[in-house]
Amino acid sequence: MTRVKGFDPHKMCVATVVFEGTAAEVAFQERTLRAIAVRHGGLPGGAANGERGYQLTFGIAYIRDLAFEHWAIAESFETSVPWSRALELYERVKRRVELEHERRRLPGRPFFTGRLTQVYSTGVAMYFYLSFYAKGVADPVAEYAALEHAAREEILASGGTLSHHHGVRKIRQDFLDEVxxxxxxxxxxxxxxxxxxxxxxxxxxxxxxxxxxxxxxxxxxx
Known part of the structure; x- marks a missing residue:
């Protein structure tokens, strides 16, 4: 990928795609996507990497325990947003988390990133991953909840939804009156x-x- 095809690992991106339908429909979808990818310099990666990616689901628990040993607290949360506001929402939420982290005088700098997990004709599902260094923090869980609450306020203000598929649960019930x-x-x-x-x-x-x-x-x- 890097030596032969010349892909820059700092700029390249990867998409995992699932084709659904009859055999004929799947074949048509795959041919169409491959043609679009090749037209824009993309390269089909085959099915093996997509299947291997799901192994991470089973390994997350072990990674989590290792992160806890190094005073990292982290969690993910999601939303859905129209295509036209996706980039704006990401940038606003990222900035809001950074400001809230600073305002609460938490140690270090927060780790914040996101990705698009599902795409539709009208919009996308966007996942966020938030973590911070918790050594010396009296109540890391409460601090994380406060950061996520601030992020959720910014999500709604940026045109995002209260949830995509995780539901409201207790943690988001304070926003019900708004939606x-x-x-x-x-x-x-x-x-x-x-x-x-x-x-x-x-x-x-x-x-x-x-x-x-x-x-x-x-x-x-x-």
């Missing part, structure tokens, strides 16, 4: 009440905003 109307939240509550009146799908979570409260308790709005 869902009261009518939409009422619909969600009523669907939850109809399908799970005993709150079996959220055991011990009846104190969390948005959960259906058992009889005799006050329900908190999502």
């Amino acid at each position: 869902y109307s009261e009518g939409a939240r009422t619909v969600i509550r009523e669907v939850k009440r109809a399908l799970d009146p005993d709150n079996l799908f959220g055991a011990s979570n009846h104190g969390v905003r948005g959960a259906v409260a058992p009889a005799g308790e006050t329900e908190q709005a999502p």
Whole structure:
């Protein structure tokens, strides 16, 4: 790739593509993509690297433990955004994280990067990876949560969504009022009440905003 084809490892990029459909549809998609890639100086890499990439999924737990030993705390989060605002969103979120890290007087410099994980005709799914050096920090988990919360504020202000596929969960519930109307939240509550009146799908979570409260308790709005 570098010696024969002359690719610059500091500028090159790699895309993993999955073709779906009938055998004829997949063959057509692959021929079309190869032609586009060759036209722009790209090179088909075959299926082996894509398959090998998923081995990282199984190795992440071991990498995580090693990172913890060196006082690194890290996590990922995602959003979706129209193509027209993708680069702006990335730059704004990166800058917001850097400013928040400095404001909170955390040690060192934050590590922040992102990538496009899914692409559509109207927009992209964007993953962010955030890490910082936690030695000497009294509550690293709380500090990380504060950094991600600031990043999520900037994501929404930049035209991104509250989530792409990870859902809202407890960590993003503070933003529900910004993305869902009261009518939409009422619909969600009523669907939850109809399908799970005993709150079996959220055991011990009846104190969390948005959960259906058992009889005799006050329900908190999502």
